[in-house]
Amino acid sequence: MTVIDVTDLRKGYAGRTVLDGVSFSVEAGEIFGILGPNGAGKTTTVECVEGLRRPDGGSVRVLGLDPFTDGRALREQVGVQLQHTQLPENIKVWEALDLYASFYARPRDWRGLLEEWGLADKRDARFGKLSGGQRQRLFIALALVGDPRVAFLDELTTGLDPQARRVTWELVKRIRDNGVTVVLVSHFMDEVEELCDRVAVLDQGRVVALDTPAGLVGGEQRMRFTLMAGDSVPGLDGLPGVTGVTRTGDRVVVTGRGDFAPAVTAHLARHRVTVSDLRIDRRTLDDAFAALTGRSFTN
Numbered sequence: 001m002t003v004i005d006v007t008d009l010r011k012g013y014a015g016r017t018v019l020d021g022v023s024f025s026v027e028a029g030e031i032f033g034i035l036g037p038n039g040a041g042k043t044t045t046v047e048c049v050e051g052l053r054r055p056d057g058g059s060v061r062v063l064g065l066d067p068f069t070d071g072r073a074l075r076e077q078v079g080v081q082l083q084h085t086q087l088p089e090n091i092k093v094w095e096a097l098d099l100y101a102s103f104y105a106r107p108r109d110w111r112g113l114l115e116e117w118g119l120a121d122k123r124d125a126r127f128g129k130l131s132g133g134q135r136q137r138l139f140i141a142l143a144l145v146g147d148p149r150v151a152f153l154d155e156l157t158t159g160l161d162p163q164a165r166r167v168t169w170e171l172v173k174r175i176r177d178n179g180v181t182v183v184l185v186s187h188f189m190d191e192v193e194e195l196c197d198r199v200a201v202l203d204q205g206r207v208v209a210l211d212t213p214a215g216l217v218g219g220e221q222r223m224r225f226t227l228m229a230g231d232s233v234p235g236l237d238g239l240p241g242v243t244g245v246t247r248t249g250d251r252v253v254v255t256g257r258g259d260f261a262p263a264v265t266a267h268l269a270r271h272r273v274t275v276s277d278l279r280i281d282r283r284t285l286d287d288a289f290a291a292l293t294g295r296s297f298t299n
C-alpha cells in the first residue's frame, strides 16, 4: 500500500528554485530515506509532505490526504521529529510527553513510551539536563505519542557520538518493527545504508536516484594494487566481470562485479606480475553519489 505519493513537487524561495520536480512514493512498513548533501532540499521536501510548507506546484498525498487542505485529519496520523525541535530547558520529560499527548484525540499512554525509549528514570528530569542521546530519544517518543502510522525523522543523529548513533539506529528499526512507516532524512551515507529499505537521493532540488541502498551501490567492488616499477598487465579490462580499469603511475584500480577478483589475481599470476598493497573494497554510496552527480558527497 502506498502511504506517501509525491509527484512533481516544486518549491522556490524568493524566486530561487529549491525543489525542481521531486517525485517519489513510500510504501507501508518501509524505512524510506531521503539522502542528500546540505542544501539539497531534503527538509523542504519533508516539510511540504508534512503540510508545514505550501508547495508552489505538484501534488502530495499522505495516507490519501492532502497535507495542506486535510492537515487536521492528517496530523492525527503522523508523527514528526523536526530538525530543529526545541523544548523549554525547564520542562520535565513527563510534562513534554503529557503536553504532546494532549494534541491528539487518541494518544498513546506516554508512560509506556518512557519505558520503551529508556527514559523511565528520566521522567522528572528537566529537558536542559538531558544528554544529546536522551534528547533524541525524547524527540522520538514525542513523535510517537500520537500513535502515528507514519513517522518523519529529520537529521536524527546529527551531533550524536558514534555509540549514541548506533543506539538510535536500533530504535528506528524498532519503530518500523512496530508497524510504523518511517521517512528518514539524513546526510549520512552509513546511516541510510544501515537503516533504509529504499532511498531517494536528492541533489539540487531533484531526485537523482531512487533505489535500495544495495541497488544504488550497484554491487560493484573495487580492487586496488600497486605494480612493480615499469611492469604492465595487458588484458585486465577483457576479464569476465571487470567493468573498468584505471592506472595512475604504478597504482591500478579495477572495478567489477561478481567473481572478477579471482579472475584478476589468476591473470596477474599468468603474466608473472607481482603486485603489492592489494585491497578489495566495495563501492560505497559516496562513490554512487559521485557517479550520479560528478561531485563528491562529502565536500
Ligand SMILES: Nc1ncnc2c1ncn2[C@@H]1O[C@H](COP(=O)(O)OP(=O)(O)OP(=O)(O)O)[C@@H](O)[C@H]1O
Pocket (backbone or CB within 6 Å): 013, 014, 018, 036, 037, 038, 039, 040, 041, 042, 043, 044, 045, 187
Ligand atoms: N525559509 C527559507 N527561505 C529561503 N531559503 C530557504 C528557506 N528554507 C530553506 N531555504 C534554502 O533552500 C535550500 C534547501 O534547503 P533545505 O533545508 O530544504 O535543504 P536540506 O537538504 O534539508 O539541507 P540541510 O541538510 O542543510 O538541512 C537551501 O539552499 C536553503 O538555504
